[in-house]
Amino acid sequence: MLGKTLHHQRCCLPIGLCAGIAPINIPAMIPLWMLPIGMACGNTYLLKPSERVPACIMLLAKMLQDAGMLYGTLNIIHGRQDAVYLM
Numbered sequence: 001m002l003g004k005t006l007h008h009q010r011c012c013l014p015i016g017l018c019a020g021i022a023p024i025n026i027p028a029m030i031p032l033w034m035l036p037i038g039m040a041c042g043n044t045y046l047l048k049p050s051e052r053v054p055a056c057i058m059l060l061a062k063m064l065q066d067a068g069m070l071y072g073t074l075n076i077i078h079g080r081q082d083a084v085y086l087m
Contacts, residue, residue: 014042022049028056048077048084
């Protein structure tokens with residue numbers, strides 16, 4: 001309650017699908033900034049790793065799978081610039 005007559009309410013609803021592109025220069029940090037927020041809100045995530053360093057994202061996906069993440073929650077697209085257009 002902000003005042004005697006003013007009330008504020010916040011409702012966070014999932015939007016369904018979030019997408020992210022990992023850059024070449026910091027292939028692990030950008031997805032680790034984006035991914036937890038989107039998934040914590042109940043969204044599925046579509047992620048395109050860097051074509052030069054895809055192992056960071058694959059290791060992250062393996063760790064999340066081992067931790068019990070549901071199948072289909074994180075989807076990974078590999079490829080060059082043409083894969084970005086498909087997103």
